[in-house]
Amino acid sequence: MLFPFIKNNYLSIDVGFRNIKVVEVAVNRSNEVYIKNFGIASTPLNCIKNGVIKNVDAVSSEISRIIRENNMKVKKSKIVMSGTSIISRVFLVDKVSDQDLDAVVNSAIGKNMPINLEEHKIDYKVLQELKENGQDKLKIFVTAVRKNIINSYIDVLFELGLKPISVDIPANSTAKFFNRDIKVNIDNVKFVNPNKGLNKDAFAVIDFGSETTIINILRNRILEFNKVILTGSSNMDEAISTAAKKSIMDAERLKKMYGISMPPAFDGSEEHIKVYKTLKDMVDKLINQIYMCLTFYEARCYGVKVGKIFIIGGGSLLKGLSDYMEQALQIPVYPVGLLDIDGIDINRNLNSEKLNFLVNAVGITL
Ligand SMILES: Nc1ncnc2c1ncn2[C@@H]1O[C@H](COP(=O)(O)OP(=O)(O)OP(=O)(O)O)[C@@H](O)[C@H]1O
Ligand SMILES: [Mg+2]
Known part of the structure; x- marks a missing residue:
């Protein structure tokens, strides 16, 4: 590769239903990325409908605030669309x-x-x-x-006075991010039924967002399957809110606090038991849909049994999720935060736990 040290800087934006992520990255000619800086803020309410940014002004001014507060100077920008209507x-x-x-x-x-x-x-x-x-x-x-979806995202970049380079879909973004050597930290190596015919060249990446759950399957590093499920982590808040008679905000807090940890056998609080039952029910339904996608890929898309699952997105932080999925699907599951991914580096001054939220924004810069 000629001049592998020449770097391109990009401002990369992922407008999710819940959170807007803005990331400043440097990419060199060998497609190695360095995450220099990032900012995450809540998406203003009711701005996105069926994947279209309806309120370009509100979204732009929130992004503009993130850029200002994090002192980001790069103008060349890339943006990733919501997965809803793809x-x-x-x-x-x-x-x-x-x-x-x-x-x-x-x-x-x-x-x-x-x-x-x-x-x-x-x-x-x-x-x-x-x-x-x-x-x-x-x-x-x-x-x-x-x-019209693509155009609404381009409108945002223009409104911000940025230089638009591309608009991409989450599936491409995830595929580009994971299109590299991924070392699973030795402490986290799992040996789930090694003889079940799992294919080591195929893996799934599942993005647990707030309104959507997106399933991607890559084989030999190429994207071969993508499906957007219109259920996400915010639906869990709603379900908990109904079951435990709490506000949505309290429900979200309980979701994060308990996750799908089993209440202690004899003295679990009533609250913990309600949250557990509700979350288990919702997670079971999601896992069932994921299972159907994996089966559909195998049977109808000329696919194979995936050997691993990587989980990303804010919802992937749900306590106990990876172990629970692993048990249910009998496939090793790895949260992206635990991975050592070749050619992806993050500024040491930043909180690398947030990488879960940044995969889509980082992926489109590649
Ligand atoms: N520790 C945690 N445990 C469980 N859920 C969490 C945790 N942290 C964040 N979440 C959930 O993650 C969701 C936000 O994640 P993310 O920012 O990836 O969504 P988004 O990209 O805005 O949504 P979408 O991709 O559907 O447009 C929220 O529903 C939030 O409650
Ligand atoms: Mg998202």
Whole structure:
């Protein structure tokens, strides 16, 4: 690589339903990133609807405050969209010449995806060449995003006087972040049923956000599956609030305090028992949906059994979550904070525990 030391600085922005994350990073030519600085603040209420930023002013002024308070100076910026309204599919098409591929893929999209081609920006990539019944086929991964969603994010960058470089989807961002050597800290190595046919070249990355849970599957470091579930950590707050008759704020506090830790057998408080039951119920439902995605990927997307699961996003901090998921799915689960990821470095003066929140913002800079 020529001049691997030349660095590009970016301001990278992830507007989540709950939190806005702004990260200043330096990326060199070998795609190594250094997280120089970051800021996280609450997203102003009711600003995002179906993935579109409806209140560009409110979101921009909050981002502007984060930039000012953290003394960030970089103008080149990248932004990641909410996952809510992004559709992705994997399918096989006949192998054709490169110049005919667009037409073949478009016609396959018309048949397989419930979208209006005019209103969406379509991206696709060829994952693999394979044979089906002796016929040469291409395995294609397609994503479609409504153009009005993309435009609302670009509006935010312009409103801020930044220099827009790209708007990307969370799946790409996660894929780029995890597209590298990941060393699982030796203390955390797990030996869950090593003979169950888990594939070491495939892993899932699950983003537990506040309104969404996003499941990504990478195989040989390439994104092969993506699904957005419209349930997130804030739904747990609502459920606890109802079950334990608490305000949403108290419910969130209880969620963070207890997590899915089992109440002590004889003298668990009534409150702890209620929170545990509610959270267990919700987590079980989510894990069930995750399980269905893993099965769907294996059976219908020409996939394999994933060998590991990495968890990211604020909701991944739920106490006991990784152990609980591991037991339920019989796949090793690792919170990203515990990983040693090749080529990702964070300023020592910053709180590296927050990396859980920053994966999407960092990933789009790569
Ligand atoms: N220690 C914790 N235990 C459990 N949940 C937590 C903890 N810390 C944060 N959360 C939850 O994480 C969520 C916020 O995470 P995050 O910032 O990743 O969401 P977001 O990106 O704004 O949402 P989305 O991706 O759905 O748009 C909140 O629901 C919050 O309650
Ligand atoms: Mg998020």
